[in-house]
Amino acid sequence: xxxxxxxxxxxxxxxxxxxxxxxxxxxxxxxxxxxxxxxxxxxxxxxxxxxxxxxxxxxxxxxxxxxxx
Numbered sequence: 885x886x887x888x889x890x891x892x893x894x895x896x897x898x899x900x901x902x903x904x905x906x907x908x909x910x911x912x913x914x915x916x917x918x919x920x921x922x923x924x925x926x927x928x929x930x931x932x933x934x935x936x937x938x939x940x941x942x943x944x945x946x947x948x949x950x951x952x953x
Contacts, residue, residue, distance in 0.1 A: 895921055896940065900944050906951060915945075922937075
């Protein structure tokens with residue numbers, strides 16, 4: 885892994901691990917942190933960064949939803 889990783893990449897890794905461990909409380913917190921990292925203001929003005937979710941993120945989100953049930 886190189887220097888090109890973003891904070892959201894690291895949070896996603898932690899979220900995947902929390903879901904694997906079936907730690908719902910931490911997974912929910914990490915999901916919120918991931919959303920913040922993906923949508924936070926970057927720079928001045930009203931610019932909001934919004935990268936599209938990858939298949940990996942979508943799979944993790946689906947696994948989290950199953951864990952919530």
